Amino acid sequence: MTTPIITVDNIHKSFLMGKDAVPALRGVSLEIQQGDFVCLMGPSGSGKTTLLNIIGGLDEPSRGHIVVDGENLVALSEDKLARLRLQKMGFIFQNYNLLANFTAQENVEAPMILANVGRKERRQRAINLLQKVSLGDRGHHYPSELSGGQQQRVAIARALANNPPILIGDEMTGDLDSETGFAIMNLVRDLNKEGMTVVFVTHDPRMAEFATRLIHLQDGQLLREEVAR
Template sequence: MILDLRHIFKDYTQDKLVIPVLKDVSLQVDKGEYVAIMGPSGSGKTTLMNIIGCLDHPTSGSYELDGQNVLGLKDRTLSDLRLNSIGFVFQSFHLMPRETALENVALPLSYAGVGKRARREAAKKALDRVGLSDRVTFKPTQLSGGQKQRVAIARAMVNNPKILLADEPTGALDSKSGAQIMDLFRKLNEEGVTIVMITHDEKIAAHAKRTLRIVDGEILKEKEDAS
């Protein structure tokens, strides 16, 4: 098991009023799984994703990532865990506009202290993995939306993370580009990459092998894919 979240609660305080966002959420994900977390706006799915990604802390509960107690880690250790164990893919790409595709993909390796030559080689391999070996020197303004998301996926995968987290990864794309990104996710999962994806779209969620539905901060049901 790579993700083990148990009895997760998350509250926010606004004007002395306590607002519950997650209510006793438990979630387990095995290595190599492809899970969609589906729910409407305001359901708590993004808050849950932020907790899984170590970007936010629950009010209470327990969370282990690959057997390690995440909630007991100090900030520096937590930052290293995010860098080396978790790859993030966002709806809006978050690419550096003045940097080439290669430089964007190599960025996490720079933070990890990897040498320049090794960074370039790893970034080239990552871009080749997502079908962009011919766009190495292109900047984001020279790329289509689908190509930008492929660069973002390559960047997320360049450190060989234990898990890939995707937040509405096709939300900014047309249907054709979105289908291509979903096909890429399928291939990555077939290669053994663990993927957790949040979406509000039934068609996108259908690409995952397991769907978890969340409404008003509570998991309603889990549905196994018939295939």
């Protein structure tokens, strides 16, 4: 049996509200295999975004373990955790998080600079990635000159910059119209078919249908799982 690329083991997470600890996750356990296409769903306050942030190493659990590609994230130093995120994960957010003073190409190059990729290689890789997301002619445009859908495509290209095995998406179509949202999800599905593991959160059941595994959370607990046929 293959080793999961992501293992969530009895994760608990609480947040302090004044003097009270409010639980967000209550003993969640989950295994994700390389190449899975997983959607985390649930009502507001169910814990889905908290779980996604813990999987992505953006937050740490109060209790339990999270293992990504053989590394126990809880045991890693900040520097090693940042390096793992840089090399193993690509992140796509609802509001794109592009650097306003950077062109599309420069935004895609940014993670490669952090990974010490040479100038010539990162430039060519950025050009290739923008072509992959159908923005080959927009490399020198700034975010303010691009539509929402185009900005999200730049964000996807940036997420792929260091060729990570895992793609993390937080409401990545939330600010887009339906047509553009479906186009973005089709692109993400194509990446999944190439072998990339995708874990994302959405409130839109139409976008959730792209996933092959639907994980439903409620009140911080795993309620049920559906597997697409």
